[in-house]
Amino acid sequence: MVTKLRYGNTNTFFIRGATGNLLVDTDYAGTLPAFYKSIKEHNIRVCDIDYVLATHYHPDHIGLVSELLKLGVKLLLVDAQRTYVHFSDDIFAREKHLNYQSISCDNAIVISCENSRGFLKSIGIDGEIFVTASHSDDSISLILDSGECFVGDLEPLEYLGGYENNIKLKSDWELIMNQSPKVVYYAHANEKVFG
Secondary structure (H helix, E strand, O other): OEEEEEOOOOEEEEEEOOOOEEEEOOOOOOOHHHHHHHHHHOOOOHHHOOEEEOOOOOHHHHOOHHHHHHOOOEEEEEHHHHHHOOOOHHHHHOOHHHOOOOOOOOOOEEEOOOOHHHHHHHOOOOEEEEEOOOOOOOOEEEEEOOOEEEOOOOOOHHHHHHOOOOHHHHHHHHHHHOOOOOEEEOOOOOOEEOO
16 A cells, blocks of 8 residues: 655655555655654554665655654665765755754665565565666666556656657666556656556
């Protein structure tokens, strides 16, 4: 079951698994009160969130990760993202009023895309994580076997024709379309429903 949370400028998603739950992305630092309000409206408690996964480590996707880790949520980190975890630290450092704390990877669950299916299955979610690096080198997409795709800031499929020779974007969309998606969930646009 997927719940879309909108409490700032970034769509985030709560995915309920049979034995564990996953939050995909967070919003910017400083949005924690709005986050609490949003999850309450959907009858979700922080203790219901077992893992948080960032589609990439830009500031509008990871602003609450450190706050959630302090509350007992575990960071699910794809190994291809490891060197990008602190990408936003300098950006947040210029906004001292946000009191942003850098993400600690000390207790992160680090997985590869290749073993993502096994990890997700262990929490009762059938799906797989893929690198989709056309937006940024650390961008990933989560694709569930039931047809829901979470693509972060991947440029919408409809924009593909507007780019000349964007081989990375074309390749990302070929990968996603090969999974027979039913719904694509974007971080900053309305979802795209197929069929």
